[in-house]
Amino acid sequence: MSKGNLTRRGVLKTGAVAGAGLALPTYLSAAGHEGFTNAPTGSTVTLGFNVPQSGPYADEGADELRAYELAVEHLNGEGDGGMLNTFSSKALDGTGILGKKVEYVTGDTQTKSDAARASAKSMIEKDGAVMITGGSSSGVAVAVQALCQEAGVIFMAGLTHSNDTTGKDKRANGFRHFFNSYMSGAALAPVLAANYGTDRKAYHLTADYNWGYTTEEAVKSSTEAMGWETVGTVLTPLTQTDFSSYITPVLQSDADVLVLNHYGGNMVNSLTNAVQFGLRDRIVNGKQFEIVVPLYSRLMAKGAGANVKGIFGSTNWHWSLQDEGSKAFVQSFGTKYGFPPSQAAHTCYVQALLYADAVQRAGSFAPCAVVEALEGFEFDGMGNGPTLYRAEDHQCFKDVLVVKGKENPSSEFDLLEIVEVTPVDQVTYAPDHPQFAGGALGTCNNGA
Amino acid sequence: MFGLDKKDASLLLIVAVLVAFAPFFLNPFPEGSAMAQFNAGYPDLMQRFVIFGIFAIGFNILFGLTGYLSFGHAAFLGVGSYAAVWMFKLLSMNVVPAIVLAVITAGVFALIIGYVSLRRSGIYFSILTLAFAQMSFALAYSVLTPITGGETGLQLALDDPRIFGAATTAEGNIPVPGFFGLEMRDSTELVFGNWVFTFNVGYYFAAIIMLISFYLSIRIFRSPFGMMLRAIKSNQQRLNYTGLNPRPYTLAAFVISGMYAGLAGGLMASMDPLAGAERMFWTASGEVVLMTILGGVGTLIGPVLGAGLIKYMENIISKINSDILHSWFAFLPDGLEDVVVTLIYPFIGKGWHLTLGIVFMLVVIFLPGGLVQGGQKIAALFGRKKAKEPKNATTEPAE
């Protein structure tokens, strides 16, 4: 009977195989002697990349996966190193994480919380992943984050924009680099006021689910603070494809701005329909009618074609940024894949590096040590300027980009132009801000 | 045995043995070998096998016996899981009240929907059930967010009341579901050479319930009530002429199968305390229809096999990525390796749906009776003695 080295990885990597042994009851397969879930014992460490590979966000998921593969390359010292060269923390040296070579497993979230959790669970239980990352919707992020908290592994959120991820559904083991609804509103409002004036009447069409609610609330309160009036808000079903019956009432109202709190396919369709109905050619209240899309994604904007031209929105990152970090990332991503990375790819790449760096600095893969290393961590050189991982809610605070659909794109990737880089101070909020109220971070969980 | 005839008893015994030793059967490949990717013996997937098995067994009681094709059965599963999670939030983390409430809620829900929908038959019945389920999904995802959690699903929180249990653990975490102190997530591992076998409390808990459900379903199939349901399927008109009103029987079958779905939902929430609205979407209802047809409509064991195959593909095939492919075929010369990988790549990983679609078509084209018929064909190859076994599984050919 062997009592030590009972983890799968232990058995498998060290090759210590003799006889049979019964381990003590443990949670989620492997408790190492180091006292946390899936402690890596061999010469490698496994990360779980859980991204949508089927369903409407499959292309975004594919881009996230490309970014992760690139990050793994860089962590293992292959390729040109990308952002490792510009990252302000120099703990990582291209020899993997804590000297262990980085390996990864992939899974399909299908953008469904059940499937995402099943996939994450199999990574934790079967493959011995010590960290889960990725995803392209807030529903999935919140669901997987809760699972990781329970299982005692770290969750580094991918693309998730709802306030809830680091608001009422925050968890100690979960971290978000991406920006959120509140930041979108806070960054957009001043730009909108500067371009369209402070005397505007806004009409909101909002996707009828959590992310839609938080975005509507954020944009509404920020624009109202600028003097705008909200004349109508209408919720639209997630499964809606033709938005005509939601657009025509806008013609009847005295609104002169339409805010589309939609993402993905909803955004592409509602924007296309709004432009079809000639909203942008209208003059209401003596002003040019305008459309605003609070959360832009370049991949999705492509689906709306020429309709995005001149329309304001916000984004977490864009490949045309000229700081050293962004340039290094675009260079190595572009060289490998032949096209520039999306914001989803960027946030995932950065999250992978931040995790690796935190482990390196903490000197341990134990989730609680990683949490401690990430909480309050300040860094730079990752494309968004100086950034803080706030301890209170595990949200990154950094500059936010306000962008506009480009009038004369020079290539199929050149769809957005940066209008303003909103400084971080302007989008920072108190941890107990009403839009983030409720929920508790809890304590970090090491699992077994 | 247990009031079953010899054939049924041996079928039950076989299933019981298979279920009990599933951690071995499902992990046939040693850790670290190239084939380990195909191992399915980890707790989450094994739990899913038996839970969806229960769901499909219940669905088959309705569809297989009466021929009524419900296209909204996922609604009962969803309602069951919401009920269970609410019990975890309000009462305690013990799974028993959660599962009991899940079954009752789903039963009541099924009674209402069944009472209305069963006024029609054939495709009209299917569309009525579909309409109810889609309404449940749409409302749960949006307007009912305060009750259902909407997009993010209904989750446990640290500040839930949990009046009969601790709201938080000593370490400040949310407690986990358990059966009188026995936590569902506890596992024991058996290391045997290069093989690792995982025995999980939750799996065995769900497996025992699945065996009980399976036993009950055999009893229903063999009972006078089951005969009546079959009579409804074969000729409802003749039944009417004999002066019998088939409605109470179909409604009973509908409610029973709704309760099976609720049980599955409650178990799902017990293994993983989260309930999301997508569980009620029409694709989820379609999935259980596909599981049943894939395995063999009207057979006892078929639906369980169908459920297993679909869940296996979803969880195993989808995780194979190009790196893994390259490592499998690394022994080939470089050029050939790339060719082979390119050929296989569209069918694995993000292409797992394609494989699923092809499997559906192949099975239905070549095995009209579903997987059970495939089993019979294979068994027939191995001579008469063995051929008898799976035949027990079939009560009648699919429809």
Place this chain on the structure above:
Amino acid sequence: MDAIILQILNGLDKGSAYALIALGLTLIFGTLGVVNFAHGALFMIGAFCAVTLSRLLSLSHKVEVPGAVDFLGNPQMRDVPYIYDIFGESLGAGIIDWAVPLSILFAIPVMILIGVIMERGLIKHFYKRPHADQILVTFGLAIVLQEIIKYYYGANPIPTPAPSAFVGSFDFGALVGFEPGTIIYPYWRLVYFAFAAVIIGAVFAFLQFTTFGMVVRAGMADRETVGLLGINIDKRFTIMFGLAAAVAGLAGVMYTPINSPNYHMGMDFLVLSFVVVVVGGMGSLPGAVLAGFLLGILESFASMREVIAIIPGINQVIIYLVAIIILLTRPRGLMGRKGVMED
């Protein structure tokens, strides 16, 4: 008032999409008795016929843009469609602009071919099989078709604009004395409505006034007897399947400028079109069309703010709610025949 007129227009527009898809579905349902879960996929493939043709027309070679660099610092390349080289830039651009209407010509033969291959190769063998088997095989086929499209075109929506001549809106209100700009409707949506009306009319005329149609209708009513009369009904059913596929495909082609097509658009419409067909009544073509327009109009009204304010969430469930009410009050839908798909 003007709000109501606009919603009726919206309803007619949505309804024409529903009616077109349901029409094809009910042709297969009613004539062949096959539950075709791949019908949504046919609609989607129609839409991708338009995408494919516009891609074919804009096949390009790269030309270096002097002085410009791309994001990696390499020389910026510009795509120049071959069609510019053949027809000159202005005519070439015009042809590409008209890609969607041109796709109709491209889609008809493609869709008929796909329909016939499907029927001969697969569906034919399932006429005598239970509906459950039909569901499984057509659902499998739908997944396969979808995944093939996804493999080549990705998962994101692909913008496929209408010809620039159809951009803009038609001012109805001004015609009948409303203030200009209150009742306007986009040209392309009006085209879609007119197109749907023509197709629906053509299918009805075909079935009503041709010998072929007469035989098919007879076959729908009693397949066996028609067969006994020595008429090869199978061949005609194959043609019907091709026709249904073409109707679904054309509905897809014309739909692309309204919403950018993606690989799962067929599944989005599938359930809805089944509801439309069943609400219309099994085996009834007029019923399917009527139900399509009815549900389209009701859906539009339910999405009005004033209505949602009274019943929250009504826009989420209206179609299903109406379906339940109709099926409970009229046992066989609006115009269904007795005994079709009732057991």
